[in-house]
Amino acid sequence: xxxxxxxxxxxxxxxxxxxxxxxxxxxxxxxxxxxxxxxxxxxxxxxxxxxxxxxxxxxxxxxxxxxxxxxxxxxxxxxxxxxxxxxxxxxxxxxxxxxxxxxxxxxxxxxxxxxxxxxxxxxxxxxxxxxxxxxxxxxxxxxxxxxxxxxxxxxxxxxxxxxxxxxxxxxxxxxxxxxxxxxxxxxxxxxxxxxxxxxxxxxxxxxxxxxxxxxxxxxxxxxxxxxxxxxxxxxxxxxxxxxxxxxxxxxxxxxxxxxxxxxxxxxxxxxxxxxxxxxxxxxxxxxxxxxxxxxxxxxxxxxxxxxxxxxxxxxxx
Amino acid sequence: xxxxxxxxxxxxxxxxxxxxxxxxxxxxxxxxxxxxxxxxxxxxxxxxxxxxxxxxxxxxxxxxxxxxxxxxxxxxxxxxxxxxxxxxxxxxxxxxxxxxxxxxxxxxxxxxxxxxxxxxxxxxxxxxxxxxxxxxxxxxxxxxxxxxxxxxxxxxxxxxxxxxxxxxxxxxxxxxxxxxxxxxxxxxxxxxxxxxxxxxxxxxxxxxxxxxxxxxxxxxxxxxxxxxxxxxxxxxxxxxxxxxxxxxxxxxxxxxxxxxxxxxxxxxxxxxxxxxxxxxxxxxxxxxxxxxxxxxxxxxxxxxxxxxxxxxxxxxxxxxxxxxxxxxxxxxxxxxxxxxxxxxxxxxxxxxxxxxxxxxxxxxxxxxxxxxxxxxxxxxxxxxxxxxxxxxxxxxxxxxxxxxxxxxxxxxxxxxxxxxxxxxxxx
Numbered sequence: 001x002x003x004x005x006x007x008x009x010x011x012x013x014x015x016x017x018x019x020x021x022x023x024x025x026x027x028x029x030x031x032x033x034x035x036x037x038x039x040x041x042x043x044x045x046x047x048x049x050x051x052x053x054x055x056x057x058x059x060x061x062x063x064x065x066x067x068x069x070x071x072x073x074x075x076x077x078x079x080x081x082x083x084x085x086x087x088x089x090x091x092x093x094x095x096x097x098x099x100x101x102x103x104x105x106x107x108x109x110x111x112x113x114x115x116x117x118x119x120x121x122x123x124x125x126x127x128x129x130x131x132x133x134x135x136x137x138x139x140x141x142x143x144x145x146x147x148x149x150x151x152x153x154x155x156x157x158x159x160x161x162x163x164x165x166x167x168x169x170x171x172x173x174x175x176x177x178x179x180x181x182x183x184x185x186x187x188x189x190x191x192x193x194x195x196x197x198x199x200x201x202x203x204x205x206x207x208x209x210x211x212x213x214x215x216x217x218x219x220x221x222x223x224x225x226x227x228x229x230x231x232x233x234x235x236x237x238x239x240x241x242x243x244x245x246x247x248x249x250x251x252x253x254x255x256x257x258x259x260x261x262x263x264x265x266x267x268x269x270x271x272x273x274x275x276x277x278x279x280x281x282x283x284x285x286x287x288x289x290x291x292x293x294x295x296x297x298x299x300x301x302x303x304x305x306x307x308x309x310x311x312x313x314x315x316x317x
Numbered sequence: 318x319x320x321x322x323x324x325x326x327x328x329x330x331x332x333x334x335x336x337x338x339x340x341x342x343x344x345x346x347x348x349x350x351x352x353x354x355x356x357x358x359x360x361x362x363x364x365x366x367x368x369x370x371x372x373x374x375x376x377x378x379x380x381x382x383x384x385x386x387x388x389x390x391x392x393x394x395x396x397x398x399x400x401x402x403x404x405x406x407x408x409x410x411x412x413x414x415x416x417x418x419x420x421x422x423x424x425x426x427x428x429x430x431x432x433x434x435x436x437x438x439x440x441x442x443x444x445x446x447x448x449x450x451x452x453x454x455x456x457x458x459x460x461x462x463x464x465x466x467x468x469x470x471x472x473x474x475x476x477x478x479x480x481x482x483x484x485x486x487x488x489x490x491x492x493x494x495x496x497x498x499x500x501x502x503x504x505x506x507x508x509x510x511x512x513x514x515x516x517x518x519x520x521x522x523x524x525x526x527x528x529x530x531x532x533x534x535x536x537x538x539x540x541x542x543x544x545x546x547x548x549x550x551x552x553x554x555x556x557x558x559x560x561x562x563x564x565x566x567x568x569x570x571x572x573x574x575x576x577x578x579x580x581x582x583x584x585x586x587x588x589x590x591x592x593x594x595x596x597x598x599x600x601x602x603x604x605x606x607x608x609x610x611x612x613x614x615x616x617x618x619x620x621x622x623x624x625x626x627x628x629x630x631x632x633x634x635x636x637x638x639x640x641x642x643x644x645x646x647x648x649x650x651x652x653x654x655x656x657x658x659x660x661x662x663x664x665x666x667x668x669x670x671x672x673x674x675x676x677x678x679x680x681x682x683x684x685x686x687x688x689x690x691x692x693x694x695x696x697x698x699x700x701x702x703x704x705x706x707x708x709x710x711x712x713x714x715x716x717x718x719x720x721x722x723x724x725x726x727x728x729x730x731x732x733x734x735x736x737x738x739x740x741x742x743x744x
Contacts, residue, residue, distance in 0.1 A: 069392075069395040070417065153568055154564060154565075155501070155568040156568075172564045174567075175563070175564040176564075264563075264564075264713065265710055265713055265714040265719060281702055282700070282702060283391075283412070
């Protein structure tokens with residue numbers, strides 16, 4: 001809340017205005033207003049109840065059942081959750097997802113900001129360049145997988161050619177247990193950075209030019225201006241980008257399904273792919289529901305943590 | 318996403334059947350095929366022929382590609398909206414039967430002479446009580462494919478029915494070449510690894526005397542015989558380098574394009590691979606799989622089959638059975654044979670000259686029939702997808718040399734058996 005707003009609110013508190021007289025008869029008008037309010041809110045409420053609250057409750061119930069989708073759920077108490085604790089494949093999928101997030105989220109955030117700053121210029125071909133960075137965002141994962149194969153194919157890909165220029169041995173990229181997640185994260189950044197860049201561009205364009213002019217007159221160079229004006233001024237956008245990136249990486253599915261299917265040997269099996277397999281391929285929807293619940297819990301905790309942390313570093317204008 | 322899907326399926330899971338969903342007297346028929354491809358076209362033509370011969374039956378077709386078809390089918394079954402009759406991959410029959418989704422076709426088939434059809438015993442073997450939950454539609458058995466041109470160019474004698482695994486490896490070494498001198502192998506003698514394990518490690522394990530699922534329903538992969546089979550594969554791929562290892566196989570463009578592209582001279586292939594070899598204009602020959610140390614070939618077969626939805630009404634089940642009988646007849650089987658997708662399950666058609674000695678390669682298709690006669694099933698049970706995935710994960714690790722063979726087999730045995738033990742039969 002800005003100082004200006006606080007002052008205005010302070011004045012309102014100091015000289016409270018009496019409420020205007022209601023010309024309508026008491027009671028019936030108020031009820032009518034309420035009915036209208038409920039009517040207008042009903043699509044949202046229906047959506048909330050049918051597509052959020054009810055599925056959520058059903059998911060919770062099913063996570064305590066053995067449910068193969070073809071016969072009635074059978075209550076098994078905490079069995080699914082205790083099985084999760086012992087399930088090495090589940091923990092492996094969480095580990096893979098965590099590693100994916102650790103590479104993807106910071107890399108995409110930094111790269112998107114750098115690109116946005118670079119492209120926030122009034123030059124002739126800038127719109128074209130911005131468009132070029134946005135093309136992967138609107139491309140399907142199948143197309144992206146073909147592009148990635150052209151780069152990371154161990155025999156014919158350009159990545160190994162480049163490594164060869166520096167005398168580095170060719171790598172097997174998506175077929176290497178050690179490199180598959182970093183490679184997937186790089187491809188995900190390539191696909192998603194354009195979208196985050198647009199968010200940063202919007203944030204950058206709202207920074208008053210006078211701030212840069214004043215800093216320049218005070219002798220601040222481009223790096224200091226970036227650190228002391230740009231970075232704090234877009235911290236709200238940075239926070240948004242961080243939250244969106246974290247949530248999207250925890251939900252990563254399509255990319256992994258299309259590009260590796262969890263291979264090699266489960267080294268790229270992320271949690272949502274693992275959940276999908278259990279529910280939709282192995283008829284274990286109750287178990288998949290338990291996985292979904294745990295993943296939801298992790299997402300919630302991470303988001304709350306980010307929200308709490310933002311008070312320390314996000315500056316809202 | 319999962320929450321909504323789960324809730325919607327749970328809401329409808331215990332209700333209705335295919336009955337109301339199909340709408341009136343329309344028989345809903347589902348199958349997987351590439352849209353507009355030869356299989357789709359032929360199937361539609363046969364449906365038209367069937368409805369002309371049975372004017373009282375109207376058929377509504379539901380089709381999609383393989384992955385999409387099964388994804389949709391599982392949801393449809395949960396919601397009571399599945400087709401009345403559908404084409405099932407043979408390996409999935411027990412997954413649906415074990416969860417009470419299929420009709421037992423034993424009484425329907427009582428009026429037929431079952432000896433006239435291939436695959437009946439293999440389907441029955443999947444059910445502990447020997448019931449017939451599916452009826453054969455088309456069969457796949459495995460043979461050794463070889464590229465005649467590569468053999469001729471290398472001056473290597475073509476394979477014969479007497480070949481052993483030693484002969485296979487010796488020939489594969491001679492055929493492996495770096496044709497352009499860039500230090501990379503351009504032609505490999507053999508494709509040893511494929512994610513399609515019926516064309517890779519499974520028949521090898523059996524040929525070396527091992528098994529994957531024993532007759533008592535227990536996992537049997539952890540055995541000295543399996544170890545010998547995987548040791549042979551690793552030798553072929555990593556030591557002799559006569560076959561691409563799993564990583565190279567993927568890098569070369571996935572396992573199923575290596576033979577049609579002329580990158581490998583030999584492969585184990587199911588019957589349907591004739592189509593892809595023909596697309597690559599390969600002059601293909603086929604012989605029986607090589608013999609293991611005890612003379613076994615490890616022949617396996619998968620029988621794709623028609624199944625009837627348990628929730629379908631009696632009347633619709635009768636109509637569905639008429640369709641199944643129609644499809645198994647000589648005329649439809651001959652038409653289905655012409656697209657080269659499967660071995661006819663009608664013995665008369667499969668024994669015809671048109672099938673055994675066609676004018677297009679491979680011109681001798683008897684090895685597929687011989688294999689079918691002696692083949693075992695692919696260890697069918699209600700958790701087939703899950704337990705085979707658990708084994709494949711470990712086996713691929715061993716064949717990529719990320720883990721040792723002993724450790725891989727031990728883990729595969731435990732994980733696959735755990736998947737079987739977890740299953741609780743419906744009802």
